[in-house]
Amino acid sequence: MSGTITIDGKTMPFTGGQTIMDAALAAGVYIPHLCHNPEFKPHGSCKLCVVEANGRNVTSCTMPASPGMVVVNDTPELNEDRKALVQMLFVEGNHICPACEATGNCQLQAAGYYLHMQSPHFMHFYPPRRVDASHPDIFLDLNRCILCELCVRASRDIDKKSVFGISSRGIDSHLVVNSESGRLGDTSMAVTDKAAHVCPTGAILIKRKGYTVPMGKRLFDQKTLREFHLEQQKRVEPEDGPDGG
Numbered sequence: 001m002s003g004t005i006t007i008d009g010k011t012m013p014f015t016g017g018q019t020i021m022d023a024a025l026a027a028g029v030y031i032p033h034l035c036h037n038p039e040f041k042p043h044g045s046c047k048l049c050v051v052e053a054n055g056r057n058v059t060s061c062t063m064p065a066s067p068g069m070v071v072v073n074d075t076p077e078l079n080e081d082r083k084a085l086v087q088m089l090f091v092e093g094n095h096i097c098p099a100c101e102a103t104g105n106c107q108l109q110a111a112g113y114y115l116h117m118q119s120p121h122f123m124h125f126y127p128p129r130r131v132d133a134s135h136p137d138i139f140l141d142l143n144r145c146i147l148c149e150l151c152v153r154a155s156r157d158i159d160k161k162s163v164f165g166i167s168s169r170g171i172d173s174h175l176v177v178n179s180e181s182g183r184l185g186d187t188s189m190a191v192t193d194k195a196a197h198v199c200p201t202g203a204i205l206i207k208r209k210g211y212t213v214p215m216g217k218r219l220f221d222q223k224t225l226r227e228f229h230l231e232q233q234k235r236v237e238p239e240d241g242p243d244g245g
């Protein structure tokens with residue numbers, strides 16, 4: 001099925017199988033998101049991408065586009081909700097940006113800036129979380145994990161190693177490493193693996209690379225999260241257009 005949808009009054013085409021997010025990004029319309037990455041199957045966990053479609057709130061990264069769909073995306077109300085979600089993510093983990101090697105390159109932090117977040121607003125949980133430095137080249141700090149499952153998807157679907165998984169439910173959900181010891185150093189993960197480079201926060205870091213880019217030249221010093229995500233979409237689209245021609 002293909003056709004057109006409108007987002008905030010702008011009409012754009014979609015093709016069979018495309019979600020609202022796919023159609024929007026392909027048309028250069030930005031819907032804020034964290035767990036979506038056009039290289040992977042949608043996951044639908046962060047909820048930042050919630051839009052109003054035909055009067056109903058839906059996650060745009062998982063909702064298929066349908067002919068004539070009327071979508072509302074960029075409103076103060078929806079952006080306030082998105083800001084609150086980012087604030088919740090900040091207090092749920094230990095995101096101490098001034099001491100994090102990912103600062104300036106972190107999508108969670110960039111989402112905070114993009115949505116004009118001034119403070120975490122909610123009470124911090126300060127959860128005691130594990131830091132795993134057992135791997136010679138890769139560092140894992142669960143204090144900064146937002147459970148987007150991008151590393152899970154990358155390791156399973158691209159690296160074919162399934163190094164990561166998610167354990168428990170609700171507030172107890174956490175990322176686990178699939179080795180008998182539970183340590184990253186005891187897996188076959190390599191620094192060249194896709195999973196080593198997809199984390200949107202500072203939870204998975206490459207060792208000995210921290211603070212190499214001066215302030216002012218880091219990724220999100222140079223561009224907004226919106227610009228970054230629209231460029232990311234372009235990188236995965238075939239040259240002759242989103243539907244291949």
Ligand code: SF4
Nearest residue numbers: 145146148149151199
């Ligand atoms: S470690 Fe990073 S990529 Fe993996 S689930 Fe956590 S935030 Fe997402």
Ligand code: FES
Nearest residue numbers: 033044046047061
């Ligand atoms: S981007 Fe849709 S739920 Fe995270």
